Amino acid sequence: MRVVLASQSPARLATLRSAGIEPEVIVSGVDEDIITSTDAGNLAAALAQLKCRAVAAGVDDDALVIGCDSVLAFEGEIFGKPGSPDEAAGRWRRMRGRSGVLHTGHCVRRGDVELVETASTIVHFAAITDAEIDAYVATGEPLHVAGAFTIDGLGGAFIAGIEGDHHNVVGLSLPLLRDLVGDLGISWPDLWNRRT
Numbered sequence: 402m403r404v405v406l407a408s409q410s411p412a413r414l415a416t417l418r419s420a421g422i423e424p425e426v427i428v429s430g431v432d433e434d435i436i437t438s439t440d441a442g443n444l445a446a447a448l449a450q451l452k453c454r455a456v457a458a459g460v461d462d463d464a465l466v467i468g469c470d471s472v473l474a475f476e477g478e479i480f481g482k483p484g485s486p487d488e489a490a491g492r493w494r495r496m497r498g499r500s501g502v503l504h505t506g507h508c509v510r511r512g513d514v515e516l517v518e519t520a521s522t523i524v525h526f527a528a529i530t531d532a533e534i535d536a537y538v539a540t541g542e543p544l545h546v547a548g549a550f551t552i553d554g555l556g557g558a559f560i561a562g563i564e565g566d567h568h569n570v571v572g573l574s575l576p577l578l579r580d581l582v583g584d585l586g587i588s589w590p591d592l593w594n595r596r597t
Contacts, residue, residue: 402463402464402465402587402591402592402594403425403460403461403463403464403465404417404422404423404424404425404464404465404467404592404594405424405425405426405427405456405457405460405464405465405466405467406424406425406426406427406467407427407428407429407452407453407455407456407457407466407467407468407469408426408428408429408452408467408468408469408470408572409426409428410469410572412546412551412553412554412571412572412573413469413571413572413573414426415553415571416568416571416572416573416575417467417573418595420575421592421593421594421595422592422593422594422595423594423595423596424467427456427459427460429451429452429453429455429456429468430455431451431452431455433448433451433470433481435451436448436451438479439479441472441473441474441479441502441504442474442504442506442519442521443519444472444479444504444506445470445471445472445504445505445506445519446506446507446508446517446518446519447506448470448472448506449468449469449470449505449506449507449508449517450468450506450508450515450517451468452468452469452470452508453466453467453468453508453509453510453515454468454508454510454515456468457510457515462511462512462513463511463512464511465509465510465511465582465585465587465592466509466510466511467507467508467509467573467578468506468507468508468509468510469505469506469507469508469572469573470505470506470547471503471504471505471506471546471547471548471572472503472504472547472548473501473502473503473504473524473547473548474501474502474503474504475492475495475496475499475501475502475548476495476499476501480492480501480547480548480549481547481548482544482545482546482547482549483543483544483549485544486538486539486544488549489538489543489544489549490534490535490538492548492549493526493529493534493537493538493543493549493550494531494534496526496548496549496550497526497527497528497529497534497559498526498527498528499525499526500523500524500525500526501523501524501526501548502521502522502523502524503521503522503523503524503547503548503569503570504519504520504521505519505520505521505569505572505573505574506518506519507519507520507573507574507577507578507581509578509581509582509585511585511587514585516581516584516585518577518580518581520565520566520569520574520577521565521569522563522564522565522566522567522569522570523563523564523565524548524550524552524560524563524570525560525561525562525563525564526550526559526560526561527558527559527560527561528561529559533559537555537556537559540555542554542555542556543556546572547572551571552567552570552571553571
C-alpha cells in the first residue's frame with residue numbers, strides 16, 4: 402500500500418520509520434495562516450485536515466494519506482512555531498517550571514473516506530536557567546517546532562515529564578494513527594513496509 406506523509410517534519414518521518422513504515426513524503430505547501438481558532442485541539446485538527454486534503458488531491462485513491470499538525474496550549478494561548486529567537490526565548494522564560502498541553506491533529510484519508518482526530522499530551526517543563534534557554538534557542542532547534550521545544554532532540558533534557566503518549570509530543574501519535582487506519586479497514590501490520 403502506498404503511504405503518503407503530508408508533512409515535512411523530520412520527527413514525524415522518523416517516528417513512522419521506527420514503527421516499520423516508510424512513507425512517501427509530499428509537502429502540502431498550504432498557507433497555515435488561513436486557519437484560525439481559539440481552541441488548540443480544533444486548530445491542530447483543522448491544520449492536519451488542510452494538509453491531508455491538499456496532498457490527497459494529487460495522489461491516487463488507493464494511497465493512504467496522513468496529515469498532522471501540532472500546537473501547544475499554554476495558559477490560554479496557542480503556541481505554534483515561534484517567529485523569532487526572541488519569541489522562542491520569551492516563551493521558554495514563561496513555560497519553565499510550568500505545564501502545557503501539546504495537541505496534535507491527525508487526518509487520514511484513503512479515497513473518499515477521511516477521518517480526523519486530535520491527541521493531547523500534558524507536558525511538564527523543567528525549571529531551566531536563562532543561560533540554558535539562551536543556549537537552546539541559539540541552536541535553532543526551537544524555531545522549527547510547535548511550542549518551541551522537542552522531546553526527541555536537544556530539548557529533551559528540558560522536559561521534566563509528560564502525561565500521555567510520548568509519540569504525540571514528537572508530532573504523531575502511533576496509537577491514535579493505528580486506531581484511525583483500523584477504522585479505514587487497514588490492519589496496522591499491513592503498513593509495515595520498511596526493511597530493517
